[in-house]
Amino acid sequence: MPAALAVFFPLRYTRRCLAKILVTGGAGYIGSHTRYFLEQHGHSVIVVDNLSRGYREAVPDNELRVLNLQDTGKLTDLLQQEKVEAVIHFAAYISVGESTQRPELYFSNNTAGSLSLFEAMLQAGVKRVVFSSTAAAYGIPDRVPISEDQPFAPINPYGESKVMTEKILEWLDRFREFRSVRLRYFNACGASPEAGLGEMHDPETHLIPLILRAVQTGKPVTVFGDDYPTPDGTCIRDYIHVSDLAEAHIFAVEHLLNGGASDVFNVGTGSGHSVKEVVASVERVTGKKVPFTLGPRREGDPPSLVADSSKLQKNLGWKPKRADLDQIVADGWQFANRRLIEAS
Ligand code: UFG
Numbered sequence: 001m002p003a004a005l006a007v008f009f010p011l012r013y014t015r016r017c018l019a020k021i022l023v024t025g026g027a028g029y030i031g032s033h034t035r036y037f038l039e040q041h042g043h044s045v046i047v048v049d050n051l052s053r054g055y056r057e058a059v060p061d062n063e064l065r066v067l068n069l070q071d072t073g074k075l076t077d078l079l080q081q082e083k084v085e086a087v088i089h090f091a092a093y094i095s096v097g098e099s100t101q102r103p104e105l106y107f108s109n110n111t112a113g114s115l116s117l118f119e120a121m122l123q124a125g126v127k128r129v130v131f132s133s134t135a136a137a138y139g140i141p142d143r144v145p146i147s148e149d150q151p152f153a154p155i156n157p158y159g160e161s162k163v164m165t166e167k168i169l170e171w172l173d174r175f176r177e178f179r180s181v182r183l184r185y186f187n188a189c190g191a192s193p194e195a196g197l198g199e200m201h202d203p204e205t206h207l208i209p210l211i212l213r214a215v216q217t218g219k220p221v222t223v224f225g226d227d228y229p230t231p232d233g234t235c236i237r238d239y240i241h242v243s244d245l246a247e248a249h250i251f252a253v254e255h256l257l258n259g260g261a262s263d264v265f266n267v268g269t270g271s272g273h274s275v276k277e278v279v280a281s282v283e284r285v286t287g288k289k290v291p292f293t294l295g296p297r298r299e300g301d302p303p304s305l306v307a308d309s310s311k312l313q314k315n316l317g318w319k320p321k322r323a324d325l326d327q328i329v330a331d332g333w334q335f336a337n338r339r340l341i342e343a344s
Pocket of ligand 1: 094096134137185186187188205207208210221222223224225235236237298305
């Protein structure tokens, strides 16, 4: 494209690189959505998942390779045989509570597993990775909205396991020309009814699916504390639609495929909603009362986590398209009802 024209088109549109991309953890919640959107954009995908927490039915059979990240040799062979050009790395355990009970599990699965993957990539000569990091890297932030320059201060082993992996990536960038985009997610939620995909964790610990389940079953959900320093006393989070989050990965991987430098971005909407606001949204969308009880604070919950994602918007041209909370809840509700019908 002539340079004069390139001025009028963002980098993303100057060169569409359709590539072979390996997605680890592609049978999980965010991974399966990203696999779907990668294909919608014309990329081809291979999924590596050990199915310990993912769902076989979330991935077409011909794309799934059931493999452990710790198996460096098999990963190296796969990367070479499939001529993979970039990796999007989701595979990880994500439960904050579990990480405080079994920290070793998180450092082994999340940090050592990532290192094994990066070693395999180096051996196979694949040097581009998008890594799923987390707002938990910031701990209890000094300032909200949170920008990427706030320091690492995780308050649980889950957050620390991700911070350690981010640091490995910084060193690999510096000394091994290994390029990465680290995406720090805020609260992923919602579903893609058009793709038949949605949130399924076992056990479920996340707020929106638990509230939807309370509406379905009549069994109350517990609101963890209403004495936080927020306007209604309940915790505030930045709820980002999983499809918007998935699309951020497309921008990130295409940035790397186009020769872009390593970088780090927050992925959120920039708007926060309290637990009580989420309850109200579910009541609007479902037309039903949410049964809930008030409980004590949950250990390790910061009062407010809201992203400043202006860097991602400015540098890569990403924008959240489904930021309306009622829309997020409506998509989650549609998926939860479909699961209920399938289970009965
Ligand atoms: N909550 C309740 N009752 C519940 C579950 C949650 O009141 O039964 C509250 C929590 O206290 C919190 C809010 O709802 O204030 C959201 O809780 P989630 O468990 O849905 O999500 P978290 O904010 O704890 O964590 C999520 C991801 C983490 C990630 C973090 C970043 O699970 O991996 O977002 O913001 F690090």
